[in-house]
Amino acid sequence: AQWEPLPCLALAAPPLMYLLSIILATILVIPFTLKTFYPYVWMDILYFRDLLRILVRFVSRRRRRPLFFVLDRFLEQRSAHPDKPFIVFENEAYSYSYTDKRSDKTANALQAQSGYQAGDTVALFMGNEPAFMFTWLALAKLGSPVALLNHNIRSKSLLHFHVKLLCYDCAVCPLLELKEAVEDVLPSLLDQGVTVLLMTKHCDTPGIESFSDKVDEASDSPLPRFLRSHVTFKSPAVYIYTSGTTGLPKAAVVNQNRLLTALAILSSNGVTSSDVIYVNLPLYHTAGFLIGFIGAIETGSTIILKRKFSASQFWDDCRKNSVTVIQYIGEVMRYLCSTPKRENDKGHKVRLAIGNGVRAEIWREFVSRFGNIQIKEFYASTEGNVGFVNYAGRIGAVGRVNFLHRKLFPYTLIQYDTERDEPVRDANGLCVESLTGETGLLVSKITDIAPFVGYAQNEEQTERKRLRNVLKKGDLYFNSGDLMKIDKDNFIYFQDRVGDTFRWKGENVATTEVSDILTISDCLKEANVYGVQVPGHEGRIGMAAVTVMEGAQFDGSKIYEHVVSYLPSYARPRFIRIQNAVEVTGTFKQMKVKLVEESFDPGRIQDPLYILDDKERSYIPLTAQVYSGILSGNIKL
Missing domain, CATH: 2.30.38.10 (Luciferase; Domain 3)
Structure with a gap:
């Protein structure tokens, strides 16, 4: 008998194949459609996953009893890998166990110090060195909030903050003159009942006590937990001074809850215990302290600690110590790109750079020159309550808006x-x-x-x-x-x-954009742009304090052609001031207050001054006669 397929199967086969074809086509088309119309959807999903994971971990820690703080996370890391290097500083390695013991000795020495009780507020006036970290951990064990004093503050700010004890080190750097800064206000500090300790083994200054010798002699027995039993999540952990680019610095309060959230900064960006982190930014500031120090406590990483940033030594340090993660802020990237090119620029193990403030053109130049380093740009402020992470890697952006975060x-x-x-x-x-x-x-x-x-x-x-x-x-x-x-x-x-952006001729001028344009010229190295008031004129007109590249000369005609080519008339700096160096804060933010006050008055300014002259198609010297003409209204701007 001749075999024939069953009618029901013959009828069913085409619809089944058709259905399978539709399913297969859909599976293939969906990724293409998403990539075409929603190119960042997978990155958004991964970000949501990471954000939820961080929130779950944070909530679980908040529920732990007794209360769980950053110190407790450090103690967990100490127990997990006691012999692993935690801090490497000037060819010396300090393990997690040693750091714990040294902080115990420091805490016991502090307890024996007259005029101090556990829980008192203490100020640290110290540079980047292991003793800074040992002392902070010691004070955390004693339940004391810590004011992290900026090296640049002097008498007025030193007296402003009410503390029971001031720890400082005069050996940080001769240029900082910390010893002189403290001695200048020592009588006032003593009148306020402040105990002043110097991180040295001997001190001959009356009213200042040596402290390192006492730490060496102290017991390394662990501190009982009840000494910090008064600490809650709302208790202040540290006071971090804002940079003060637009006025006197202010002490932002970082409480224990916020410090606990800071643990996630490095881990949420893929940093693990196998990473080696290069910390060369000031520990008294948010970047060095919260991201570098506190972030490494969460990940259990090793910190390569540097006294201060050095563009010339940066990559050699990274190679020597097998650094995998670096920090940046402000102008750091540009400083690195400005160093002479070397054949081994890409010869390192750095895989990740995390920070904020990198300009788009510097971002591109940095990656092109130093290799395929992932840059995680973020936005945050010391006292702010919102932040962004550029998890998608869009050059120039500080973050991405999404539903869950908002x-x-x-x-x-x-x-x-x-x-x-x-x-x-x-x-x-x-x-x-x-x-x-x-x-x-x-x-x-x-x-x-x-x-x-x-x-x-x-x-x-x-x-x-x-x-x-x-x-x-x-x-x-x-x-x-x-x-x-x-x-x-x-x-x-x-x-x-706000305050940096100014308005001229009815238009808003963003100083960072003008600064970017000036620094891509042939002869200008740095540019600090700001607005100054001119009698008889509404708003503020643009002025730039600039430095000239080494070996170059300021060419008024070339700079004029450059700004005219790139900037609209209202945004072109009318005045240029040539400086030997642009004044910046400890975290490389440009200072503007004094510059704005001095304005464009040649009688107050010793630096060379120039004014834009459209008739001459150049920047020409700003003389006292020209200045008088502007004030009288004879010269229109």
Whole structure:
């Protein structure tokens, strides 16, 4: 008999194959569709996963009893790998176990110190050295909040903060003159009842006690936990001074809860216990302390500690110590790119650079010259309650806007009047949100999840950072003071600081953009751009304090052609001031206050001054006669 297929199977086969074909086509088309129309969806999903993992870990730690703090995480790491190097400093390695024991000795020596009790606030006026870390851990074991004093602050700020004890080291660097700074205000400190300890074995100055000798002689027995039983998540952990680029520095309060969240900074960016982290930024500042020091405690990594940043020694240090993770902030990347090129520029093990403030063109140049290093740019501030991470790697962006992050930390950009130096408000008194692609002031809602603690003993400055009635009556937001922009792809970009952006000829001028243009010229190395007032004129006109490249000369005609080619008329710096060096903070942020005050007055400024002259198509010397003509109105700007 001849075999024939069953009718039911013959009819069923085509629909089944058709269905399978549709399923297969769909599986193949979905990734293509997502990549074409939603190119960042997988990165967003991975970010959501990491964010949720961090939140789960944070919540579980918050629920632990007794209360779990950063110190407890360090003790876990000490137990897990006691002999592993925690700090490497000037060819000396200090293990997790040694660090723990040395901090115990320091804490026991402090307990024996008259005038100090566990829980008292202590100020550290020290540079980047292991003793800084040993002392901080010791004070954490004693439940004492710590004020991390910036090397650059002097008498007024040293006296401003109320502490029971001041630890400092005069051997940090001769240029810092810390010993002289303390001795200048020593009588006032003693009158306030402050005990002053010098990290040395001998001290001949009356009123200052040596301390290193006492630490050497102290017991290394562990400190009982009850000494810090008074500490809660709301207790201050450290006071970190803001950089003070626009005025006197303020002490931002970082409580124990915020310090606990800081543990996740490095681990959330893929740093593990096998990584070696190069810390050359100041430990008194957020970057060095929270990201470098505290972040490494979470990951159990090894820290290569450097006294201060050195562009010429940077890569040799990385090679010598097999560094895998580096930090950057402000101008660090540009300083590295400005060093002479070497054949072994790509001969290192660095795989990750984490920080903020890198410009787009420097980002490209850095990767091109030093190899395929992953750059994790982020946005945050010491006292702020919102942050972003550029997890997608978009060059120039500080982060990416997404639903979950915005739900947890409600924020928005609002229109800002740079001339009035205040947010734009509608007829109802509410702020006006910025449109996509429009520059606006970043504000973040103050909530239990995203609190704003404020500044120590400075309620006036704390209140200035609070913004009320933003999107609805009665709401409360944190005023970041930063102007940002969100593009159509939901990437967010830093534009400028409020106060740095100025208004001229009815147009807003972003100082960072003008600075970027000036520094890509043939002869200018650095440029600090700011606005100065001119009698008889509305707003502020552009001025730049610049340095000239080594071996080059300032060419007014070439600079004129350069700025005319790149900048609209209202954004072109009208005045240029030639300096030997651009003054910066300890974290390489440009100082502007003094420059703005001195303005363009040749009678007050010894540096060479130039003024843009459209008739001459050049920057020409700014003489006293020209200055008088501007003030009298005979010369129009």
